[in-house]
Amino acid sequence: MKGILICGEWKDEKITSVSKELITIGKKLRDALNQCLDFLLIGEDLGRAAEEAASLGVDKVFKVEGPKYSELHPERLVGIITAVCRKTEPSIIILGQTDMGRDIAPRLAAKLGAGVCLDCVDLAFDEASTLMQTKPVYGGNALAQWASADDRPQVVTMRPRSEHPAEPDPSHKGKVESFPISFDEKHNRSQLIDTTITEDKGIKLEEAKVIVAGGGGIGGGEGFVLVQELANALGAALGTTRVPSDENWMPKSLEIGQTGHVVSPSLYIAVGISGAPQHLAGCSNSKTFVAINKDPEAPIFNTADFGIVGDYREILPALIEKLKALRE
Amino acid sequence: MNIIVCVKQIQDPEIPVSKFRLDADGKKVIPPEGIPPVINPYDEQAVELALRIKEQHGGQITILTIGDDSTTRMVKHALAMGADEGIILIDKAFDGSDSFGKAYILSQAIRKIGAYDLILCGRQAADWDEGMVGTILAENLELPLITLVESVEFNDGRWRVKRVILDGHQIFDVPPQVVLTISHELGPPRLPSGWGIITASKKKIPAWDARFIQAEPARCGAGASRKKLVKLVIPKRERQCEMIEGDKPEEAAGRLAKKMREVGVL
Numbered sequence: 001m002k003g004i005l006i007c008g009e010w011k012d013e014k015i016t017s018v019s020k021e022l023i024t025i026g027k028k029l030r031d032a033l034n035q036c037l038d039f040l041l042i043g044e045d046l047g048r049a050a051e052e053a054a055s056l057g058v059d060k061v062f063k064v065e066g067p068k069y070s071e072l073h074p075e076r077l078v079g080i081i082t083a084v085c086r087k088t089e090p091s092i093i094i095l096g097q098t099d100m101g102r103d104i105a106p107r108l109a110a111k112l113g114a115g116v117c118l119d120c121v122d123l124a125f126d127e128a129s130t131l132m133q134t135k136p137v138y139g140g141n142a143l144a145q146w147a148s149a150d151d152r153p154q155v156v157t158m159r160p161r162s163e164h165p166a167e168p169d170p171s172h173k174g175k176v177e178s179f180p181i182s183f184d185e186k187h188n189r190s191q192l193i194d195t196t197i198t199e200d201k202g203i204k205l206e207e208a209k210v211i212v213a214g215g216g217g218i219g220g221g222e223g224f225v226l227v228q229e230l231a232n233a234l235g236a237a238l239g240t241t242r243v244p245s246d247e248n249w250m251p252k253s254l255e256i257g258q259t260g261h262v263v264s265p266s267l268y269i270a271v272g273i274s275g276a277p278q279h280l281a282g283c284s285n286s287k288t289f290v291a292i293n294k295d296p297e298a299p300i301f302n303t304a305d306f307g308i309v310g311d312y313r314e315i316l317p318a319l320i321e322k323l324k325a326l327r328e
Numbered sequence: 329m330n331i332i333v334c335v336k337q338i339q340d341p342e343i344p345v346s347k348f349r350l351d352a353d354g355k356k357v358i359p360p361e362g363i364p365p366v367i368n369p370y371d372e373q374a375v376e377l378a379l380r381i382k383e384q385h386g387g388q389i390t391i392l393t394i395g396d397d398s399t400t401r402m403v404k405h406a407l408a409m410g411a412d413e414g415i416i417l418i419d420k421a422f423d424g425s426d427s428f429g430k431a432y433i434l435s436q437a438i439r440k441i442g443a444y445d446l447i448l449c450g451r452q453a454a455d456w457d458e459g460m461v462g463t464i465l466a467e468n469l470e471l472p473l474i475t476l477v478e479s480v481e482f483n484d485g486r487w488r489v490k491r492v493i494l495d496g497h498q499i500f501d502v503p504p505q506v507v508l509t510i511s512h513e514l515g516p517p518r519l520p521s522g523w524g525i526i527t528a529s530k531k532k533i534p535a536w537d538a539r540f541i542q543a544e545p546a547r548c549g550a551g552a553s554r555k556k557l558v559k560l561v562i563p564k565r566e567r568q569c570e571m572i573e574g575d576k577p578e579e580a581a582g583r584l585a586k587k588m589r590e591v592g593v594l
Contacts, residue, residue: 072498075472099493103475106427106460110467115554116427118459132558137456138357139341141348144456145558152554189472190506193488193499210593234594246512253495258457259512261494267593277345288593289567290584299345304569306587308580318581326585326594 001153003036004029005090006058007081009100010041010049015056017206018096020165022158023056025123026094027166030059032125038062038088039174042080043070050176057169062088062179069183072099073192078107079183085112085153087181092131093155094123097262101157114153117146121162131156139258140277160206160262161285198253205256208237210267211286213256215279216243217272217293218312224250226316227271233323239263241279257282271312275300292316329387329482331378332441333411334434334449334461335371337395337402340364341454354559357455367402370450372409374510376517377480378448379410385482388412390441394422394433400533407528408520414531415441419538424550431464433548436541438469446487447507451476459509466507474500478513 006026008019023039030037036059041050046063053061064080077100085093085108093108095101097119109116122134126147131154133146148154205211212234214227224244231238242257244250256263257279268286273279275291275298283289284303291304294311301307308315340363349358359365367375378389391406391414393399403414417437425433438444447469452459466473474489478497481488482504491498492511520528538545546552572587574580588594 072493074475102459103463106463107467107473109460110428110464116460117555119457133555135457136563137560138339138348139454139457141345141562142350142357143561143563145560146555147558148555189503190474191501193501195493195496195498197496242512246515252492252513267588288588288591290588291569301569301571302565303567305567305591306584307569307571308573308584309571310577310580314577315581318576318578319584321578322582322585323594326589 001089001091003038003088003090004033004092004094005085005088006037006039007093007095007101007104008039008041008053009096009098010043010046013045013048015049015052016096017165018098018160020056021160021163022094022096023058023166024163025158027057029092029123029125033129035091036060038090040064040081040084040179042077054174054176055168056166056174057172058174061174061176063176064179064181066182071192072195074100074103074107075188075190076183078104078111079187080181081108082111083181084179089153091153093153095155095157097157097159105155105157109155112153112155114155115148116155117148118157119159120156121159123156123158136281138277140281161264198251203237205237205239205254205261205263208263208265210234210236210269211239211256211263211265211283212236212269212271213239213241213273213283214244214250214271215241215273217274218244218249219272221249223272223313226313230269230271230316230320233320236267236269241273241276270300270304271316273300274298275303329381329385329446330444331381331387331389331446331448332438332444333371333374333378333389333391333406334447334465335375335391335393335402335406336368336450336453337365337393337399338368338453338455340366341369348562350560350562354561355557356560365398365402367405368450368453368455370452370454370510370512372406372450372517373512373514374448374450375406375409375411377477377510377514378446379518381446381480381482382410390415392434392437393417394425394430403533404528404531405520407531408524409518410524414533416533416535417541418535419543421538421543421545421549424553425548426553426555427458427460428464428554429548429552431461431468433541433543434461435465435468436543437536438465440536440541445504447471449507449509451509451511462507462509469507471505471507472502473507473509474502475509476511477508478511480508
């Protein structure tokens with residue numbers, strides 16, 4: 001049992017930003033342990049993605065390619081990852097807290113007899129080289145630090161935006177290897193019939209420099225027209241908290257927080273958002289945070305840099321006007 | 329259709345942040361005074377799904393929880409919603425179990441129950457936010473698993489399951505005997521009816537111990553835990569909020585726009 005394995009993700013022949021963040025934390029752990037850092041990719045036509053991963057400073061990139069391997073099919077993916085782990089015997093296995101990671105990490109740990117901690121925001125070793133895992137609990141009201149048992153491998157998932165994405169490292173070029181395993185579809189008890197992605201016409205939340213988000217205080221779908229107008233005036237992406245998505249005022253795909261997107265824009269404007277820790281879990285790393293809320297006691301003001309107490313129906317039109325004036 | 333729903337009692341997750349307290353050792357959350365514990369909201373939605381399935385296809389719903397005497401109230405809540413039976417798993421040997429220990433205890437109890445088709449759990453408990461017990465349970469019982477379920481349909485002896493992903497959803501086809509973890513997209517759970525409360529109050533809720541479910545003490549409890557809690561802290565909110573005021577909305581908005589330009593975010 002030795003070394004660190006990252007279960008990477010890719011899209012459009014590129015390594016995802018979250019997976020690059022995993023490489024950053026993986027390198028820190030490698031330097032502390034002085035062991036190898038490997039990166040696993042599963043899918044079809046992985047050539048370019050694998051070369052990119054190799055350029056980011058990992059030691060080896062394992063490619064597992066096969067038909068339908070690009071699908072988000074947990075049963076197949078965990079079968080493949082388990083087989084790779086049984087052969088390479090890593091002591092630490094890192095995934096992102098993504099659609100893939102949050103589903104697969106506990107399955108993998110159960111199959112490997114490993115320890116597991118999901119949704120970590122920090123990983124470090126103590127003096128005895130025990131892996132310490134910091135994870136928000138109670139919806140973000142508290143941070144827990146866990147120590148894993150040394151006699152088992154440890155599976156962890158990292159919350160997106162907990163580290164900077166790794167940059168290319170010309171001094172440490174990794175080696176790409178095809179890993180000769182395949183998944184026997186006989187073992188598949190669940191059949192994936194269809195995957196539907198809601199195509200956002202707007203800017204992707206994770207990539208947005210500016211985000212305007214509305215919460216339960218908006219009061220209904222109609223109010224979001226005004227929130228969208230502010231977003232348009234700023235060239236910003238639109239987001240929501242859980243209330244507008246639970247109430248079907250807005251699509252679920254815009255939700256920011258513990259059960260939605262995790263973002264870190266330069267500017268975050270929270271409108272009619274009370275500031276539940278479950279929402280802040282997705283946006284508290286924003287550089288500048290603005291809160292507009294009619295309740296002066298709303299906890300959102302404890303996490304904001306600038307706040308306005310008032311009715312968004314009055315503040316937003318005025319703000320849109322001022323922004324237009326500034327632009328001209 | 330025999331449905332088992334695994335539920336957990338937790339501290340009310342909706343308490344105001346100001347009432348959230350830790351003990352001096354930084355190892356435990358102090359229960360807020362005067363606010364009773366509740367059924368984990370995701371588990372309550374799993375009960376709701378079980379009731380919807382029963383309405384369509386008939387069957388029997390059993391509520392299963394690891395707890396103590398105080399857990400009876402929560403189980404009665406699920407029975408009042410319309411579930412048929414409840415079982416509480418109580419033993420000192422269970423105290424301090426991690427997700428693996430809890431999943432082991434639940435799977436031993438489910439083996440004891442014997443006849444079941446569907447096992448439902450909430451996607452995660454809103455206290456430790458681990459989201460693992462349902463998954464480990466499926467591994468222990470060697471059953472297929474779909475996580476983050478929004479809705480299900482039963483056709484020709486198979487489940488068609490809609491699963492939530494970040495930017496959309498997936499549809500899976502699975503056999504009748506399966507573990508599902510339920511996400512909040514399912515929608516709000518029903519309130520108990522008056523008649524439900526009356527019938528639930530009369531029901532006996534058996535308590536099963538480690539010996540009864542043949543749970544080995546070495547595989548549950550604090551000693552079997554695969555990770556140890558080192559400390560618990562309340563995160564610091566490091567920002568100082570500058571409140572922007574104005575006699576009219578236009579004034580406040582104008583000052584805010586200026587501020588945003590000063591800090592260079594426009």
